[in-house]
Amino acid sequence: MSEISNSNERGFSGREIAAAVIFVVLAAVIAYTSYYTGIGMSGGAGAGDMTAAVAQAPVNGESLYASNCAGCHGAGAVGGIGPALLETAAWSPAEFGQAVLHGQAPGGRTLAPVMPRFAESGFGGETATDEQVEAIHSYVKSLQ
Incomplete structure (x- = not known):
């Protein structure tokens, strides 16, 4: 080899x-x-x-209204199953909050039982906040 x-x-x-x-x-x-x-x-x-x-996303009143209110009060807050909400634009934030959260309109009038008491049910399964209620009120006022 x-x-x-x-x-x-x-x-x-x-x-x-x-x-x-x-x-x-x-x-x-x-x-x-x-x-x-x-x-x-x-x-x-x-x-x-x-x-x-x-970062907390800003609260969107239009979106909250669409998902929680429009089914009864109509897309433009003009009424449907529930009454029109255009008069609520003149309510103070505290009055609007009492109505949305506890079913109490100004003057002590109790709203119909079908109106959700959002203080109990919340928005989208989460506890309702003052910021959310104010955003919805601002949106309703913008419809004037």
């Missing part, structure tokens, strides 16, 4: 080995700092107390 020799074989040069070592070291440093920066931002060990800020 003859001995096989390959004259094209060569080893890595010192420069190539140094470049590979530098690459591995830099990759390790980047990985290490990225990992610990991520822990610090996510609330892990040694991190400060950080919470994400969630």
Whole structure:
């Protein structure tokens, strides 16, 4: 058998080995700092107390009216199963809130039992807020 020799074989040069070592070291440093920066931002060990800020979407009176009121009072608050709401535009915010939340119109008049008491039922399954009631009132006033 003859001995096989390959004259094209060569080893890595010192420069190539140094470049590979530098690459591995830099990759390790980047990985290490990225990992610990991520822990610090996510609330892990040694991190400060950080919470994400969630912006509250503005309350949309038209949308609330459409989903909670229009079925009875009509799309333009002109009436339907329930009465027209155009006169409520002249009510104070407190009067409008009493009617929507508790079924009490100005002058102590109790609204029909079919009128939801939104203080109990809420809007969309969530507790009704003053901001939502004010947004609906503003929308109804805009229909004038």
